[in-house]
Amino acid sequence: MDRIDEVLAQLPQEIVTRDQDIISAYTTDFRRHYTGRTTAVLRPRNTADVQHIVRACAQRHVPLVPQGGNTSYCTAATPSDKGDELVVSLERMNTVRDLDPANLSASADAGIILSDLQQAVSDAGLLLPLALGSQQSCRIGGNVSTNAGGISVLRYGMARDLVLGLEVVLPDGSLYSELSPLRKNNSGYDVKQLFIGAEGTLGIITAVSLKLARKPRQTVTAFLALKDISTLARILDAAQIQTGESITSFEYISDASLRLLLDAKDVLRHPLQEKSQHYVLLEATTVSPVLDLEESITRLFGELFEQGLIMDGTIAASGQQRAELWHLRESIPEAEVHHGGSVKHDIAVRTSQLAAFIVEASRIVERNAPGAIPSIYGHVGDGNVHFNLVPPALSDKVEFKNRLTREISPLIYQLTADMEGTFSAEYGLGRVKMDLLERHGALGKLRVMRILKTALDPKGVMNPGKVVA
Template sequence: MDKRDVTVGTGSELIDTLKDIVGAANVLTEPVGQAPFLGDWLGKYRGEAAAVVRPGTTQEVADVMAACAAARVPVVPQGGNTSMSGGATPDASGRAVVLSLQRMNRIRALDPIGQTIAVDAGVVLAKVQEAAEEAGFFFPLSLGAEGSCTIGGNLAANAGGVAVLRYGVMRELTLGVEAVLPDGRIWNGMKALRKDNTGYALRDLFIGSEGTLGIITGAVLKLFPRPTARATAFAAVVDATSALRLLGVIRVHCGDRLTAFEFLTGETLAMIQRQIADVRIPFAQLPPAGVLIELSDIDDEMALSKRLERALGTAMEEALVADAVIAQDRAQANAMWRLRESVSQALVREGKAIKHDISVPVAEIADFVAAADLAVAAALPGIRPMVFGHLGDGNLHYNLMRPLAMNDAEFVAQSAVLTRIVHDETCRRHGSISAEHGIGQLRVDEMTVCKAPLELELMRALKQLLDPDGLMNPGKLLPA
């Protein structure tokens, strides 16, 4: 590795060294310049930092890491700062350096034969989608924050999104990564290989590690043929059990053309209807639950729509679907997706919510919802579960709204009890308390409850091996 020999003290000496590495303009020490980097986008967490450093190359990241390691200064990696769990926010000590990758925003290479794209970690997800589109390909990761979240952050949290059912999570969309270790060494794992049977998959250690083992600075991502046809429908179902059976029918008739299968309870649909004026539910009456279905293919769009129509017809014959509407054009399809994408905005307008991002085996979803609904209602009468999510991959956003007669402060006081109920039910079914939002600092104390002691022992051993001084993103992911 071509890395300068860094010998540095702490305080102003470190700041001067960092300025030498990345330029004075890219070391922010004043409150006004630092402000956007010190709080999470949900407003839950706010910290302090000795400096915010913005390197422009992998080598600069390496030199910054070496300097911080020599000074024993913690480093908090940050991409688009869109973490849902406070994973990119420093603590209140003011000791840490926030290392922002926003300047590392290059598309390094696109290989149309191998169908890959190599990018800096600071590239915004939407830019990768656009680069793929311009080359005639498709990058399937799609998130609500895609206009601001970065590939490095997507990798650090192993992001999912609405197309996981067909394409998988970020770990499955990634062939190689480049990472800088806590001591400043660069590991170049930027391989575009789809088969590499040479031992441990080091790539997978960094994906999902939330910046606790090192800093991802680049990645080689998979591209796919651009879908030329889409078919979208909204179906009314009785409950999650019917939705799961419908999922089976769609899979039999449509195979891997099934791209999205999004579930919303009737209570969630009613909330959207109350809070979002320009969103329309495509039925005369509010259904007990709804499912948004999308197929995609490189086939003819009319043929794809007919395939979906036949599958829904079979489901109606089996009494799994009470009603269904198939989008006749892209505007109608967008309106259906607008309904699903309005949930977060509706939740904010509805009031205080206690949110859970869980996953259970797909076959367990209906039982989980029924059991969790009963348990939280027994603990707090009048509570209003708002349940929606990616039913096909087992990921539900199980959100609890306060009883109408209760104020926010009283409701927040019940958070720990209600979360314990939801997570106990999740763990009882061998599920996960974080499906796609990450652990961060939000769920870190719950890791001892949901993880087996041996799992935590192995995770801590890896942390000790790669980050023996505990400088990488302290207070996140692993409990103290």
């Protein structure tokens, strides 16, 4: 009996799944770039089960891969292809533990699907302000483990900014639990920070406490055609001033991305008469029933026109129109897939340098990979852009993408480093970006990461081969 069988024999059989037909969904990553193997998927029912699993694995040096919704963009949640790791899916742990509207907080098991938690919070009259493309399938533990971003970061911050408390099973099976939803707590090191964004390499998050927000009473969604990309930061600033900092989303969409979209999906239409190279999807929200947000945005439009910063703009006149604008934004990744997929670069630089980054990176692509379509979009209000490269229509798409990865990505990442930006703004490292950390990581950072990993997981059982080795 090998070590894995010994572990499995020790566990309650209700939580062990060995059926390879079922298992295959857990071993292939979200983007279908990587397929691993495993003997079994473990599906704990509660925190005690997770402790039981981790203790058994730690004793026998069997590595574990924690998995939420398996939506990592960097294959952080899939096992290696050696078949020597067990997958721990948190999917059965999906209840809301506590909802305190007066404290604007909620606690839930890590395995709850983000949209289910959003719904529970909404039913209580509040807003969980974490919103991302995969919210129908990602799970809150995974969101916290990757410090997820999304479309409301500008207003509400990253997942880290929403976490008030965590419960974590440590690599030796012991428990760290600090779930009390306090706004302020300086009683020692803020231990929970360690596990946020660690992608399951330092422990398994089993429950989270989150900050909630008041539900907006007004939402205004607008779509703008910009004269010039260099005015991005100026437009955001004007919008914040006009609305009293009520901007929740400020998303850039390049003309190339929009054209990929309209080409891929017949049902979508261009929202504006005037065409441009650069568009912004902007949303403002307020809890106030009296401040006139639509008037503020209309005034903003007037100001931007007058200053020659925008060529055209539209304000969604109904919930339907708002949904259409958001559908455009959220369908871009799918449109990229339709055109043969993309080589992605999840970049952040100073917001003050984002326009310059886009211009310079586009030049690099033009010069070195003629024909590549730069599908550029993202959360520019946070200085974050998805600078994705789609192969041209008539190319050998796989071959073209391989060449882009080999030849162009290093140039994009070097430009990012030269501008003191980051090669991973919100996706994390997973298995695929560890080499970038070696090459471009901050001074001394990798060394500290290794010290932390060794100290907390000396046996290396927790999601090995990801983030730090």
